[in-house]
Amino acid sequence: AQKVTQAQTEISVVEKEDVTLDCVYETRDTTYYLFWYKQPPSGELVFLIRRNSFDEQNEISGRYSWNFQKSTSSFNFTITASQVVDSAVYFCALSGTPWGNEKLTFGTGTRLTIIP
Amino acid sequence: EAQVTQNPRYLITVTGKKLTVTCSQNMNHEYMSWYRQDPGLGLRQIYYSMNVEVTDKGDVPEGYKVSRKEKRNFPLILESPSPNQTSLYFCASSLYGDEQFFGPGTRLTVL
Numbered sequence: 001a002q003k004v005t006q007a008q009t010e011i012s013v014v015e016k017e018d019v020t021l022d023c024v025y026e027t028r029d030t031t032y033y034l035f036w037y038k039q040p041p042s043g044e045l046v047f048l049i050r051r052n053s054f055d056e057q058n059e060i061s062g063r064y065s066w067n068f069q070k071s072t073s074s075f076n077f078t079i080t081a082s083q084v085v086d087s088a089v090y091f092c093a094l095s096g097t098p099w100g101n102e103k104l105t106f107g108t109g110t111r112l113t114i115i116p
Numbered sequence: 117e118a119q120v121t122q123n124p125r126y127l128i129t130v131t132g133k134k135l136t137v138t139c140s141q142n143m144n145h146e147y148m149s150w151y152r153q154d155p156g157l158g159l160r161q162i163y164y165s166m167n168v169e170v171t172d173k174g175d176v177p178e179g180y181k182v183s184r185k186e187k188r189n190f191p192l193i194l195e196s197p198s199p200n201q202t203s204l205y206f207c208a209s210s211l212y213g214d215e216q217f218f219g220p221g222t223r224l225t226v227l
Contacts, residue, residue, distance in 0.1 A: 004158075035215075045206060045218040091158060101166070102147055102210060103174060106158035 002027045006107035014115050021077045021110045023092030034075045035093040087114045120219035128225045137192045139207030147210045148190040152203040197226040
């Protein structure tokens with residue numbers, strides 16, 4: 001069975017601080033995909049990144065970066081120089097091998113509040 | 117514009133009154149899925165469909181039905197809604213091996 005754990009339920013930081021959201025996953029699949037989604041107060045789910053299990057390179061996109069470590073089954077997300085617009089709930093998710101039920105197993109989310 | 121649409125976006129209903137939440141995608145995706153989001157539980161899969169006329173249960177299918185008569189549409193049916201089905205519902209679609217596109221969500225309240 002697959003499982004995603006986001007141990008941080010809520011985080012508050014002052015604007016311009018850096019913040020890291022933790023994600024730990026469990027799966028028996030050798031091929032899998034990891035995702036991060038953002039859910040702003042308006043409620044929609046915004047796709048941020050997709051990573052496959054064979055690509056452990058860290059990724060940077062503007063102020064966002066992701067650190068994937070298979071050795072610790074973690075896929076952490078860092079926001080640098082946070083802004084008020086980053087306030088949202090962030091979900092980490094996992095899916096197994098494609099061409100089947102591509103169910104996303106979600107973590108319970110981390111609510112991030114950026115204080116101006 | 118490539119998108120997944122859901123209707124209605126908000127719905128308040130009463131126990132036992134059948135309802136349908138529609139989901140439509142214009143990207144010719146084979147795979148479609150329904151999730152519900154509840155506080156403290158994240159999103160959980162209700163049903164999924166791998167193609168027309170091919171559907172199967174997800175993790176929390178009780179009290180729901182789906183159909184996939186056309187590739188673009190994947191309605192979610194609550195035959196006899198109950199208060200524990202009050203939730204935020206998301207439809208998603210994808211090509212296999214690709215990212216899932218989510219609809220805007222339907223907030224359902226069952227009184």
